[in-house]
Amino acid sequence: MQFSLSSLAVLALAASTASAQSKVKMMLLGDSITQITCWRPKVWTQLASAGLSNSVDFVGSTRGLESKCGSPPAGFDPDHEGHSGWQAYDIARNNIAGWVQSTKPDVLQFMLGTNDVNIGKRNVQAILDAYTTILTTTRGANPNVKVIIDKLIPTSWSDATIESVNSAIPAWASQHSTSASPITVADCSRAAGFTNAMLQQDGVHPNDLGDQFIAQQVGPKLIAAIKAAQGGSAPNVSEVDISSCFS
Template identity: 55%
Template sequence: MRGLTILSALAAVASAQKVKVLPLGDSITDICCWRGFAWAEIAKAGLADQVDFVGSMTGIQGRCNAPSGFDPNHEGHSGWQAYDIARDNIAGWMQQSKPDVVSVLLGTNDINIGKRDATTIINAYTSLLTSMRTANPNVAVVMSTIIPMRWDDATAAAVNKQLPAWVQQHNTTQSPIYFADISRTTGFTTDMLQGDGVHPTIQGDQIISNHLAPLIIEAVTQLK
């Protein structure tokens, strides 16, 4: 019995030493495949045993590649908007999961469902960041642009145009922000979307991972 207690204690210590990464998003994080690709890159970098994906959601779509040892936890919620998450959810999720790193891929539903303008979406990002830093003043954030879509791409482009300046304004040494530009200018095209014009194909998911995974790895490495 004592041996089991010691083993449990060691396992708890090992878990506590892992860098907690919270993939935060909507259905592009929930039901699409980039998390599997990103985990494969984390494993390739030799960090799989040092990273813990966290969040109240779990799983990955059957069509997605789930690499060996894949950690399925995340905070991707289909149909949810940055505005609502900032107002109602992020503070509780931060307290529950206590992440060291948060990757943010939000804004698509603010445009398609909420019909929000670029300024409102940028303000929602600021509210998200404030809540993250209230919960963890040292949190590292991987901030992504809104991926292209076939419908209201003009609003997404307006948000994305403002994001580099937003990142520069809010970036700090204590709580760094890493900027992921997943846009037409960096290789993501609407040909990489499924028939609904919003969700990425496997090719699109790979592009998302190509941009997010290196930044997640960099953030984790800086925290080790």
């Protein structure tokens, strides 16, 4: 069968578009524990080991990696949605809609609430309500989004509200999980083994040991979510209508 040059150009464009679309868009959402710490490149290394780093596109309005994290792994995608000092309450009301409408993530991973407790002095229900708004808004942009919610890492003083939020997360996840948009819990809490020795001197942010712990808890959940997203609706070249390209 013969192809014209114009047909070949359209075929190439279709293949390129399908390849770009087939990447799983992943939003890593959080506060400074996402933005200025070093677990993101450690997770990337896990994705590379699983053969998935070329299949994922980290998305977000922010990009970068702290110099303290050293040289990033090959191909590391620095895009994220971590914002130091921000609260889940404010993100839910003011920011999440714009972020997810512009990116339409296939996978949403988030750890939020520490600043709601320490700065906003919010109670457990207010934080859970913010989670629900974030979830509902993200599903409005992509009804099939796969969600990983992290239990919060502890503070060195074992804040009771943080511990209560962590206790409430599994029931919240179970209540809101659906077959199209499942919610998985990554347990980064003290109960799962996060210790004060994994915190920086400020008693809030993870040190290298803490980054390793978060990556160990979050990475496998992200890998499973990527594979689920790929199995659901990832397009390929065969799905692109190229019948009009033949001559």
